[in-house]
Amino acid sequence: MSNAFFRSRLTQLPLSLLGLFMLLLSACQKEDNTDYAARDEASIQTYIADNKLTGFQRQPSGLYVAITQPGTGPTAQKNQLVSAKYSGSFLNGTVFDSNTSSYSLLDFPLGQNIMIPAWEEGFTLLNKGAKATFLVPSALAYREVGAGPIPPNTVLRFDVEVVDIATTIDYAARDEATIQKYIADKKLTGFQRQPSGLYIAITQPGTGANAKKGQTAAARYTGTTLDGKVFDSNTSATSPFSFVVGNGQVIAGWDEGFTLLNKGSKAILLLPSSLAYGNRAVSTIPANSILRFDVELADIK
Structure with a gap:
């Protein structure tokens, strides 16, 4: 083990944490006249119907949320720390990112625009112990930029669990x-x-x-x-x-x-x-x- 390894400071973020960076880059993309909002809405509705899913509530933003396990206590508030388990997948079922089989949790401060918009919004609807499924239109995910294995303008699914909500960990x-x-x-x-x-x-x-x-x-x-x-x-x-x-x-x-x-x-x-x-x-x-x-x-x- 080299001393250089111990002094390294390289930071790597899970895909869900790349939201702000990706959205800022989107301004550099070429103009695209496709109505992705309408396309994504239709895709999500078709996905729900084809898979016979229930319990989804559409938010004004276009985010679909289904709480699959109720939690306890108040919902997460801005600047609180959320500790989460999650699995991110495409609508075809392919998982692109997950920590569900890990001993580690993803900790993030809510409301500081570190996460993609769908997470910033979706977790304000959840309390400690809650599990939910988010169906995310591309405008609330990685838009026309994409991220890693996620192509541009992709509708995503996240299955999430709120393990804890706190001011400090x-x-x-x-x-x-x-x-x-x-x-x-x-x-x-x-x-x-x-x-x-x-x-x-x-x-x-x-x-x-x-x-x-x-x-x-x-x-x-x-x-x-x-x-x-x-x-x-x-x-x-x-x-x-x-x-x-x-x-x-x-x-x-x-x-x-x-x-x-x-x-x-x-x-x-x-x-x-x-x-x-x-x-x-x-x-x-x-x-x-x-x-x-x-x-x-x-x-x-």
Whole structure:
């Protein structure tokens, strides 16, 4: 793992977060005289009829909303933080974006035009625990610009769930609950929780004293999200990755975790987001991500 990786600040957003950027770009597109509003309205009505869907309410904007599971409490308000699960698909059923099988949630502030217009409007109709389906005309999605795999002027479907609505998010409590669920789901054993919130399971004991602050550790590792996506690994590299323990050259979870290991030991580290990258998105790692590292302490000097 290079130091450059740890210092990276590249931010990547899910497709649903690209709304404002895409709408601003739309002014650069060539003029198109097609009446997409009428076309999209007809497409949505045909889709509802063909699939025998019920419960949809058409909003004045053209957004169709069907609440499939009522929630509790007040609906989401401007500037509140919404934590959501979602699946985005085309009307032919092809999914283009989803976090429904993920351990992570999508958190966004409502009413700040970060999301596409359909989300900014649709989530104001939902309360905590609610599930709903949005049928979105292209004018409330990515318009004539498109985004990633989404062609221009495309009607979209989003199946969403409001997991929480809050003014602030207690990521420490949420990460703790998520890590415990992950351990239970995967039937993992041997983990010890540290006061910091770091979970460590030593899978192969080493020999000698543990690494100490100021010593140089040589490590082999694989880093994954809890969903199993590998974001970095050096297991096939010629040489291990070396760093000075406790000097802030690596994320906090590593500085702490390697002081619990000795030469030759292997372990699994489960890092709450506060011991990883916090609220920063780094390379392909979303903000506020819990991370798993399978590590080996190859040498200590």
